[in-house]
Amino acid sequence: MMTKSGDKIISVLSKYDRFVTSKELANTVGVSTKTIYRKISEINKNYQSPIIKSEPGKGYIIDYEQYLKTKGHDTKNSTSALQLTPLERRNEVMTVLLFNAPQAININDVYDKYFISYDLVKQDLLTIGKTLSKFHINLFRNGNQIKVEGKEQQIRKAINNALLQSKAMNTESINDFASEFKDLSHQDNQFLTTQIDWIQKSLHTTVPYPYNINIFSHLYVLIKRFRYGKVVKADEESNEFYDQYQQIINDNPKFWKISTDVVKNTADYIHREIPEIESYYLLEYLISMRYNHDFQLNDSISADSSELADFYIKGFKLDEGSSKTKSLKNDLISHIRPMYNRLKNHIVIVNKLLKDIRSEYSNIFNRLQKLSQQAYKTNLLPWPISSDEVGFLTLYFAKYYEEVSLNKKVLVMCASGVGTSKLLYAKIHRNFPNLDLVGITSKSDYEKDYDKYSDVDVIVSTVPVVAKNHAEVVLSSAMFNLQDRNRLSRYINEGFSG
C-alpha cells in the first residue's frame, strides 16, 4: 500500500512536472530529505520501471504518463491489518476500547492481528492515552487488561472522531461510509438512512457530504452503545451545564424537535429506553452541520462568524465592497457558523480532499492557516481549527478567485503574432473555455502601442516580454503541456503570489 508521504511526493511531482530538488520536496511534504530518498526508492520498487527519475544537481521528476498508465497496478494494493499506518492501527484499537468502555479487554486480543513488538504496543497505548485525554477519557492498564473510562458523551465523540478519521477518508458518500462497517446490518443501515432522510425532510433541505456522515456515524455509535448495554448512567452535571443546555434548546426549537423525534425513533427501533440527554447530544451535532440552504439566525455566533469572515477577507486584502467579495463573505459565514458549534462541541469533520487542496491551492491554504493561527492568538477564534476546516475554507477562496479570474482579460503573444501564439490561443481556449481571451498579438505590436492593451490583465506569451500597466506575464510553451496548464491554472485560480 502506498504510504501517505509517498502519495504526497507523487502528487507534488505531478503538480510541478519539472525537476524538483529533494530539499524542495522535503519542505513541501514535511519530511526529511533522507525520508524523501527512501520513499522514492520505495515508490519506484512498486513499478516495473521507475516512475520517478533523478538527475544529479536537478532533483526528481515524475514520468507522469508512465505513472498514469500503471497507476493502481502497484503490486501491494490490498489492505490488511499488517498494512495499516500507525494512525489507522491506533484508531482501530481506540475504537475497540471505546466501544467496550467501561469494560476491560485483554491486550493480546486487541493487538494479536497487528504482529507488532511489545515496545510498539506500549508506545501505541501512550499515544492513545494522550489522544483520549483530550476528551477527558482515562486509559487504565492492569497487567494485560486495558480499559477506558469517561463520560458517555465524550466516549461517543472520541469513537466518532476515530471512525471518521479512519473510515471516512476513503468514502465518497453515505453508502460508501456505511459499507466500511462490517457489523452494520442491512436493517440498521436502512434505519439510519431513514433517520437522515427524516432530518432532511423536517428541515426542508439536504445535509451535504461530509456532514451527513457525521450524523450517520453519531447515530450508529448511539445504537451500538445502547444495544450492547455498555452505557452507564451519567453523573450529575453542574448547574452551569444545564443552563447552557436549556439555552441551546431554547435557541434552536426546530432542531430540538427533530432531535427528540429521531432519538424516540431510535429508542423504539432498538427497544431500549434512551435518556433525554441523548436528544441534546444529537442537537449538538445538528447545529454543527452545514446545510444546503442557510437558516436565518441572528445570534451571537452569527456576529462572531461575520467578524471572523471579515478578518479572513482583510487578510487576503480583497476589495470588501465588490459583489464577489460579499458573496464570498456569505459563503464563509455559512461555513464558520456551524464550525463554531463544531469546535465548541469537539465535533470533527473530515476533509477527504485535504491532500489535493493543500497541493492544488497551497498559497491560499497556507495563508488561511496563518490567519487562523493569528485569529486564535487574538481570541477572535476561541479554539484552534484543524487543517480539515482550513481546507474547507480554502475551497471558498479558491471559488472566489476562480470567479474573479473569469473576468480577467487575457492576451496571447509570441514574437510574430501569427505562429506559436495562434496555436497557444487555441490550446488555452480548449483547456480554459471560460477564460476571456481578448486576442493575439506580436511582441513588437504590443511594445509599439501599450495603450491599446491597457485593459489586459494577463499576458500569456511564448517569448519573454515586460508588461506595462497592471498586466501580469505568464510564460508558456506553444505545446501548452501539463506544466504550462498548471502554471496558468495556478495563476488564474489563486491570482496572487501568496
Add this chain to the structure above:
Amino acid sequence: MKVFLDKHLDVENYDNWVTLTVNKHFTDYDKSLRQELVTELVQRDQLGSLQIAERVILPHIIDSSLAESVIVISQLNEPILYRTNVEITTGIYILARQNEPSITKIINRLIDESVILTLQSSRLTLDEVQHILT
C-alpha cells in the same frame, strides 16, 4: 505560396538544419538575404521554444522582403537534441510575407493534433502536404 517536403535529412543541430533548409529552398535569393533569413530563424529560436508538439518544432518568421511565402515540412533521419533535452524529428518551417492570409489558415490546421501526426509520417507525400495545408 510555395510548399516543400524534405525527407530523410541528416543534420547536427537546429542552426545547421535552418541553414540547410534556407539554402535549399531560397536559391533565387542572394547570399546575404539567405543569411538574413537564417539569422532571423535562429534569433526567433533564442527568444523562446519553438516546440509545438512532441518531436515537432515550428521555426517561423515574418519578413516583408520575401518575394513569396514558403512552407517546408522537413523530416529528419535521426532526431536532433533541441534545447538540451528534447528530441525533434520534424520541423514545420514557415517563412511568410507580412499579412499573408494563407498563413493563418495553415496555423489553424496545425491546431488539429491529427494533422501534426500526419506531417510526421514517413509515408507523407508532397501532394498530401498540399492537400492538408493549402
